[in-house]
Amino acid sequence: MTADAVVPAQGGRAAAPPPPPPADFTFQGHFGKNPLGGVSFRALCARLPSVLGGTARMAWRTDRAAVALLLACQVLTGLASGVQLTATARAMRPLVGTAPVADRLHAALPALVVVAAAAAAVRAASALAAYADGRITPKLTTQADVALVEAVCRVEAGAWSEDGFSDRHEAAEVGVVRTQMMVQDARTFTAALIRMAAAAGVLTVLKPLLLPLLLLAVLPAGLGAVLTARVDYATHYANVGDRNVRGMMRWWSTEPRYGDEVRANGMTGYLVYWYTALSERIDRRTLATAPRKLRIDFVTSLLGGFFLVCTWATLGWLAVTGRVELALVATAVVAVQTVLAALSQVVVSAAALFHSSLYLADMRSFLDLAAARAPVRGILTVDGPVEEIRLEDVVFRYPGKTGPAVDGLSLTLRRGEIVAIVGENGSGKSTLSRLITGIYLADAGRVTWNGVDLAAADPGSVWPRCGLVPQIFAQWPLRARENVTLGQPRTHDDAPVWEAVEAVGMRDTLDGLPLGLDTLLARELWGGSELSGGQWQRLACSRALYRKPDLLILDEPTSQMDPRGEHRIFEGLKAIAGDRITLVVTHQLENTRVADRIIVMDGGRITEQGTFAELVAGDGLFAELLALSKDR
């Protein structure tokens, strides 16, 4: 079914005109250019030893015993292949003689036994090598995967706003998948290389002339495989942006949590159309390369075939003209077949290795990029309770935006204070809370905690002192207990967990779950229990309270709560305010009554501040917004 065939459902009404296709996602910046686009063929092939070396080093670090076993098996394979061919040559001599069959067989028997034993050794070595690979690969893949997850979790939040960062991440994910094939490709490659060397050695002894011809017969296939891999990679690179967005849309469309919105708002038709259209665009790019790949295949097969015919013709000519005795011709046939099979394996696995190396290089370069974006701020530490947080002429602009989100803002927050931040959508409230916590660093001006500039402070001494309930909070598919304690060192005492749960009025709800605090909060997983939106929000608040932070920031903390829950949260805030700085971002202006001070933001600046009574009495934005909230 094509995108055109997918008619967006409009509640039974005829769908016209056709919906717009998905937007084009192309990056013009630094990452918009395929890094291999201008690289020569020789330079591409020269990568192979470093790829093999890199894989060997990674594997060595992972499981030395398995790597040693793998190497031993490879050497054994080579030796056994050589023995097999030499014994074949020895067996052929009596076999092609003129004595009675029984005598010929009898004379060839010892050599044939050696052939059989060597073949068995090759089989056994190959089985053991597969076993060693099976031990290395899962660990290697997990290592790569964990390294990627960790790197992504650590980067500065601002990195995600950089042009192409998210797509480089998507490309790195493909690198992790490719890691699964890396050891197998390297194993096949080295085994074939060793087998080929052994067979070529025997063949060289028999008739050196055949070897270059064989090489010529196989090399075009290798060239073709590498050229095809390059075309595939170029297509992959061009598709990364689209695939990334398609993956996200797939998640949003199929995630049960958003299922109600998708169904009741009649989005299914358009979403399927959109998904199909984007997939077709990706397919079009992929299919566009098919004729080129076919041409490469044709030309290289033709060349390879030509040289293969030359090899067999040469062998025939040698036999017919008596330049080689018949027994040796028979061995040469076996040797040619062996070298040919091994050579083909070498080029195919070398091309596969090369292909994987392109994606692994993406993974490594993303890990480097992520490491470069990890917070490196300084070694200063914030000690003791946080008494004062000060912002001095702070300016912050998101990458790619023309104007600043926070524009020359100065503010002092003191321990024991509850400060409410209000303002219209987009006025910079959430950005301000990110600057205060040091999630973002100011472009100009500075933010200090107890006089320590966050730009020079180790985040490890700052973030453990924060408790943040963001506007969009996570609903972790973990047990209820972990949903409260996540981010804190593990304790075996549930009393503080219940205390935090009690503070947000969730004790009865969690008590009622099948396994209490041990209940898995994930509807879609086996044995999981789902909470309501407001209950999840209460749990997010309890997570921040459990941390007993020096700085508590609540960004729209009660937007999904019933009045009882909301009342409880704000009463609770007053009770614990003495030990910390509390910041509440809210549009529910009535809730700001609890605050000692209210800050009104407009266009990234503070335009008013004071107590609730003072601001109500004034004729500024706060009074206007409050009047609007009551005007029904």
Ligand SMILES: Nc1ncnc2c1ncn2[C@@H]1O[C@H](COP(=O)(O)OP(=O)(O)OP(=O)(O)O)[C@@H](O)[C@H]1O
């Ligand atoms: N991650 C981001 N990347 C780029 N621009 C952003 C990002 N987050 C916010 N902005 C921009 O910064 C400005 C301030 O946004 P911010 O989220 O701080 O406003 P807010 O006052 O919290 O709004 P709301 O009341 O809607 O939550 C807005 O113009 C917004 O478009």
